[in-house]
Amino acid sequence: MKLKPYFLLPFLALPLCFSCDSKGEKQEEIPLESMRNEVTATKVTVAKAEKRSFDYLINASGKVEAAQQVKVFIERRGYLKALNLKEGQSIKAGTVMALLDNTDNIFRREKALVQLKNAQANYNSEMLGFSTIMEGDDIDKISELQEQLKASSGLLSAEIELKEAELELEKSTIKAPISGKVADLKLKPGSLVNAGDELCEILSTEELNLRVKVLESDIPFISLAQETEVYPVAAGTGSLSGRVSSINPKVDENGLVEVNIKLKKGEKLLPGMNARAVIRAPQNDNVVVPKQALVYRSGRPVVFTLNGKESKWNYVEVGKDNGREIEVLDGIKDGETVITSNNLQLAHQAPVQIVKEKE
Template identity: 40%
Template sequence: MKRLFLISTCFLFCLACKKQEVVVEQIDQATLRKEAQPTEVRVATAEYRPFEFLVSATGTIESENELEIIFEGSGYLEELGIENGQKVKKGQVIGRLQNEKEKFALEKATVAFDKSYLNFRNDSISRGSNITKDVINTFELNSGLKDARINLREAQISLENTIIRAPSDGIIVDLATKKGSLISAGKKLCDIYDGQNLTLTAKILETDFGYIKPGLVADVFPLARRDQSFVAKVDEINPRVDEFGMVQIELKLNQTEGLLPGMNANAIVRVPQAKHIIVPREAVVIKQGKSVIFTVVNGTAQWKYVEIGLDNGTDVEVLDGLQDGDQVVLTNNIQLAHDAKVSIASQDVSTSKQ
């Protein structure tokens, strides 16, 4: 009887154990994907076209034709007809020194010349028609005409040096003196620059030197005109690396309205490369240590390993892994999975926009 009781107890214990078993239902991943809401993404179209490598440069805007105007004579500045920022024409009188002494000296030199010329003419008439170059030279020396001519020219130059004229068309800057000032010869009056011919003297990294050549187009962004860009071309390259590892280049600006010498500016030089598939930089993500781009095919994201070339900060070259016309995902692609459902948020973006 005792043995029968033990068997019954074991049987009931086994039944109790069976009732406590937990059934785990297997999750169908494919079913989950079908039921999940599509991830909203923005896309761009991959394009087969020349890639533009962008070289950054920083520098200062300068005038190609900037001149320093100095006084040739000395004395009090009697007249001053200019101010900073004024536009002047070549030959325009912009200042005048007190010149009574110079005028008097010119008058004396003119009288002396006239007297010498009269003596020369009388000597020539007395000689008659038979007169040679040697004889003329002798008469000029004897009459004092040669000396008088030199003295007259010297007096004319002295008077002319009291009158300051603009050496070229341009704009007055750095006016350094005032009317009534006592001036010495060689003192600076002002500078004048040509506002129509401006260049950006800039520096690039020596590692970018091999990409730059004359004629390349650049976009210039003056710090004082943040809302506006200007077009320029590489005009000159100084083939020397300075102590900071920089190379100087000259960019000739096509537009100059609103620009001033001395303005600081940044520039982006566009360097065309060979044709490749081009996509926006944000299309590339790193998965498992490799470059990946997701494309959209029939409403699903397709994971593609790609080989990346040059990167200009905006676009990248894709050397292998994509085709011309592929739609590439730009947003929400960090956590995106292969075959995930996606919906396009807006019209696709062209990679040709820089």
């Protein structure tokens, strides 16, 4: 039995009805403004972009050193008779630090004095035979004769012997070459010492330096007498101020340059302490924003600004970064309001609500 064609007509009509209903539904579009009103506004904090001087901060670490550090050495062999030192003691330049047994030196000096007197007597005796020349007017001839007689009479060698004896006697008394504090005391009284043995080191703590190394790329931003902030690692020392006193004109194998910073005196600061220096390098006036305003999208720097009650996506070109603020060379204008929080997942034209920092 065959079905007649008119029995299929109701079934064919059904898809057409459904199709008409679907098209009717698609034509009913929800207004964009209505959708935005339904989206919860993101709470954000904001700040002003300002065109002003920007401090580029150069951080470097190093060790505190005394402006003068002098090692004191023994200059002759002998027994260390007296030692008037202890570590940490303050001492002034010229103060007697130690004494070596000088009995033999005193004897040698007395012997040299006797030899000098005998030589002087011989010289005076020989001079009597040249009274005519000595009373003349030829100064050059008189001077030449005196030198010859000094040599022949032994006076010249006797004078040298006395000077040598006095120098050796002086070496038995060890004096402080500079003012400062005693460190690394190595010898004890009664010790037999030799020439070249180290006694101690004297540190001039009245003036301290911090020697640091900075990247060669940062050297153009550093100049002599530039202000610095110094933060010792040791607790309780506080922060200090200083000035750049010298810049080594050579770059080492690691691409670093040595910079010396003269410190203002700190009561608890000692040579050898570790410290961090922050060198401020003012830059030309540029637009500056807080560092929190900068985010990266697909590897490109972006700053969101406030456009009414919405966020605005801005690609920017950034300059220096000092840890707190960033230079914006292009993309943001002076006076624009930038978004500084909840901007990591923020989109363009997203509704935002300004709140205070603590909210």
